[in-house]
Amino acid sequence: MxxxxxxxxxxxxxxxxxxxxxxxxxESALQINSDTTCMxxxxxxxxxxxxxxxxxMKMTCSTCHGEKGDHPKKPNDIVVFGMKDGSELxxxxxxxxKCHTQRKLGETEWTHNVHAQKVPCAACHKLHSPTExxxxxxxxxxxxxxxxCHSGQ
Amino acid sequence: MENSKxxxxxxxxxxxxxxxGASLLATVNASEGAKAESDIKYAMIHDETKCIGCRACExxxxxxxxxxxxxxxxxxxxxGPFGEYPNEYYHFSRVSCQHCEDAPCVNVCPTGAAFxxxxxGIVSVNAxxxxxxxxxxxxxxxxxxxxNPVTHAADKCDFCRETNLAQGKQPACVEACPTKAxxxxxxxxxxxxxxxxxxxxxxxxAKVALGxxxxxxxxxxxxxxxxL
Numbered sequence: 001m002x003x004x005x006x007x008x009x010x011x012x013x014x015x016x017x018x019x020x021x022x023x024x025x026x027e028s029a030l031q032i033n034s035d036t037t038c039m040x041x042x043x044x045x046x047x048x049x050x051x052x053x054x055x056x057m058k059m060t061c062s063t064c065h066g067e068k069g070d071h072p073k074k075p076n077d078i079v080v081f082g083m084k085d086g087s088e089l090x091x092x093x094x095x096x097x098k099c100h101t102q103r104k105l106g107e108t109e110w111t112h113n114v115h116a117q118k119v120p121c122a123a124c125h126k127l128h129s130p131t132e133x134x135x136x137x138x139x140x141x142x143x144x145x146x147x148x149c150h151s152g153q
Numbered sequence: 154m155e156n157s158k159x160x161x162x163x164x165x166x167x168x169x170x171x172x173x174g175a176s177l178l179a180t181v182n183a184s185e186g187a188k189a190e191s192d193i194k195y196a197m198i199h200d201e202t203k204c205i206g207c208r209a210c211e212x213x214x215x216x217x218x219x220x221x222x223x224x225x226x227x228x229x230x231x232x233g234p235f236g237e238y239p240n241e242y243y244h245f246s247r248v249s250c251q252h253c254e255d256a257p258c259v260n261v262c263p264t265g266a267a268f269x270x271x272x273x274g275i276v277s278v279n280a281x282x283x284x285x286x287x288x289x290x291x292x293x294x295x296x297x298x299x300x301n302p303v304t305h306a307a308d309k310c311d312f313c314r315e316t317n318l319a320q321g322k323q324p325a326c327v328e329a330c331p332t333k334a335x336x337x338x339x340x341x342x343x344x345x346x347x348x349x350x351x352x353x354x355x356x357x358x359a360k361v362a363l364g365x366x367x368x369x370x371x372x373x374x375x376x377x378x379x380x381l
Contacts, residue, residue: 102238110206110231116239139212146207147331 031055037068049130064095064127081122092120123149194274194340194368195312197327198350199247201374203334206231206245213329217316224299226250226310227326244374247335250297250310251359251367252276258289258298258307267307274340274368275314280306294360295367312337340368 032053033039038046038061052059062068070076079087079095086092105112115123124145126133137145206229214220214227226249233243256276259267266282267289269275283306290298290307301308313324322328327335338347356370 106234106238106241110234110243113234113238113241114243116241118239139208140216143207143209143212143329143331146205147209150205150207151331 032059032061035061041072046128048128050127050132052127066095081120081127083120083123086120086122089117089120092122093117096121119149191271191274192339192341193272195252195337196274196340196347196368196370197252197312197324198336198347198356198370198372200334200336200350200354200372201244201246202372203332204229204245204247204374205332205334206243207331209329209331210247210326210335213325214310214313217313217325219303220308221301221303224301224308226297226308246371247369248295248297249369250276251295251365251369252310252312254366254368255364257292257294257363257365261288261292263288270314273312273314275312276309277311277314278307278309280304280308283307294363294365 030048030053032048032055042061046061048061052064064079064081066077066079069078071078079091081087081092081095102112102116106116124134208229210227211225211229215222215225218226220226228248229245230248231243231245234241235244236242252275254269254274256267256269259269259276262268263286264282264284266279266284268277268279270277280301285300285305285307287300287307290300298307298309300306312318313322317323317325317328324335324337327337336347336350338345340347342348350372351370354372356372358367358370361367
């Protein structure tokens with residue numbers, strides 16, 4: 001690789017780095033994101049921009065993720081949400097079920113009933129992102145979501 | 154004189170014999186030709202034990218056949234929940250044209266717009282012949298016909314006769330189904346997957362008592378959900 005190409009790749013890298021900093025430094029005014037204990041390390045991956053982060057709900061990181069405990073040492077009791085590398089299924093479900101009753105979930109959307117106690121909520125729902133991917137889905141996006149798991153039968 | 158009379162009679166007889174033989178041959182050939190034409194009889198199976206209610210079939214059909222919003226050629230009807238939490242389940246059944254062999258919609262159509270394609274047994278609509286009188290909609294015992302708001306003609310599932318089938322592909326709903334709950338194929342081909350599945354499973358058809366001889370088979374569901 002020539003010197004010129006190297007220089008270009010370094011420049012591009014620098015621009016990308018600046019852009020990413022720029023994106024994260026857009027401070028969110030929400031109360032939940034001023035939790036310095038968590039934000040010291042999780043400023044980039046921990047910003048809470050979704051519905052659950054609104055001030056009126058008075059939620060903190062620990063409301064869902066549990067008390068800090070030994071974290072960041074491992075093992076710890078922090079609840080991690082997700083399909084693949086999340087905490088135990090029961091642990092994840094218990095957190096959401098503190099507020100969301102199964103009956104109401106089932107009434108709102110039938111798919112809650114058939115996935116009950118089989119899939120963590122975070123398999124479909126994303127709470128940190130400013131937009132909830134499950135809201136206002138087109139029929140096509142919805143069927144694609146089913147296909148992600150229910151294929152090759 | 155005697156001789157010429159005999160020759161005339163001989164010749165006439167020969168001519169008759171030849172003509173009869175030729176016409177016989179022609180009819181045999183024709184019937185063979187007709188047989189070759191009707192070697193295909195398309196049918197579909199909806200395996201409700203495999204259906205998860207994702208409605209990918211509805212979406213694919215709408216896209217492939219340019220079905221406008223508000224009407225649909227195929228619909229998944231959902232019933233439930235059954236069972237107790239956390240093991241609740243639903244039943245899904247396909248609502249679409251059954252491609253009857255004795256189709257009431259075709260029988261009542263005054264213009265011949267509704268027809269059964271001889272080669273495939275597909276019940277279809279010639280949109281340009283349809284005057285929109287809606288007799289077919291009233292006559293269909295499965296209530297699957299509708300007036301297409303764009304063409305103003307009666308419309309319904311035609312197994313993608315003009316779209317996917319014409320391109321040598323399976324119907325859009327069959328291709329889209331993630332769990333392979335839909336099987337499409339030729340009833341007259343004993344090696345086809347359709348026939349194999351029909352032989353291996355108890356199936357049901359809707360309103361058989363009416364004598365419409367529908368060709369949409371369903372494998373009844375015990376549980377509507379695939380176990381993860």
